Amino acid sequence: MSNGNGPRSGGRVGGPGGGLVIAAVDGSDPSLRALEWARLAALRHGTGLMVAHVLPDASQLYAGRRSSLRHPNEPAEYADPVGDRVRALLESGPELPPEVRYEALEGSVPEALRAVGGEREPLMLVMGSRGRGGFAALLLGSNSRAVATTATCPVVVVPHEERAVRDAEGASAGRVVLGLHAAETPEDVLAFAFAEAAARGTTVQVVSAYALPPGPMAVIDSPFAVIPPEALADGADGVPAEREMLRAQTERLVPLRARHPDVPVEQAVVPGDAAGRLVEASRSAALVVVGRHHPRPRSLLMGSVAHAVLQHAHGPVAVVPTLHDDGA
Structure with a gap:
C-alpha cells in the first residue's frame, strides 16, 4: 500500500477502469x-481503490490546536489508529x-465524503450500513443515510453482519437485481x-411493480414470476397492467442489451410493493x-x-443518483 507524500495520504489512485472505488471506513466491523x-469491486472493474477515513472530532480538534499553536514540542503527526x-x-x-491510497479527511462525514476523489469522478463509494458509535438497533446509520x-456518485451500502444472510462467496455469485420504474x-x-x-x-434481474386494486383475491405475498423477453408475445397470459409493464420494461432495456450483449437479462413484473419485493x-x-x-435533476x-x-x-x-442531465 502506498505511503504517499504526507502523513495523511498515500499514493496515486487510478487504473485502466477509469473512476476509482472509494471505501469509507471508521474502524468498525461494518466499515x-x-x-x-x-x-473486490476495484479488482473486478480494473480500477484504483481509495480508502477514506473521516477523522473523529477529537483528532480534528487536536490537529487544529497543533496548527494554531505551532509549538516545537508538538508532534509532527497525530495518531490515526484507523489508518494503521x-x-x-x-x-x-x-x-x-x-x-491503493489512504486518505484521512476532516469535516463532517457527509461533507468530507462528497468532496473526496478530487478531479476524478468516483466509480462508486462503498460504506457500511452502520458505523462506529451507532445504536445497535439501527438498521441504517445517519451517516450512511446522509x-x-x-x-x-453511486453509493453502495453494505449491511452489517446481523442483516446479511449469506457469506461473501455466495453474495459474489448472485445476480444483480435492478429496481425499474420504466417511465421514471x-x-x-x-x-x-x-x-x-x-x-x-452474472445476470441482471429487472424487477418492476404495479398496483393492484384492493380485493380479497389479491395475493401480494406470492412469489413473483421471472419472464424472459422471448416469452412476451401478443397471446401471453397476464393482467393488462402486467403486460403493459413488461412491454415498457423491454423498451427501456433495448439500448442496455445492445451495449452489453453478453449480460443475461431476466424480467420480472410483480403486483404490490416494489420495495418489499426488492428486499x-x-x-x-x-x-x-x-x-x-x-x-428531478439534482x-x-x-x-x-x-x-x-x-x-x-x-x-x-447501490443507490444511484441522476448523473447526467440527458438521462431518461
Missing part, C-alpha cells in the same frame, strides 16, 4: 466489511488493486446495474440497484423505495 466489498489498522489489513490480506442521499428510472441507474453485472459475469430479492442477490429519487430527497430498501435489505444496495 471493514465494506472495505472488503470495495476491494487499515494499512495492516490490506498489506497482510489477499490480492489488492494495482494502486451520504446515500447527497453523494454525487434514470438511464444512469440502468447503466450502473448492467456494468456491475458485466464485471461480475426479498436481496436475500440471494449480489447487489440490488435502485435510483435515488424521481427524475434532487436532495431520497425516494421512498430507495429509502425502504436501504433500511431493510439483506445484502448490498
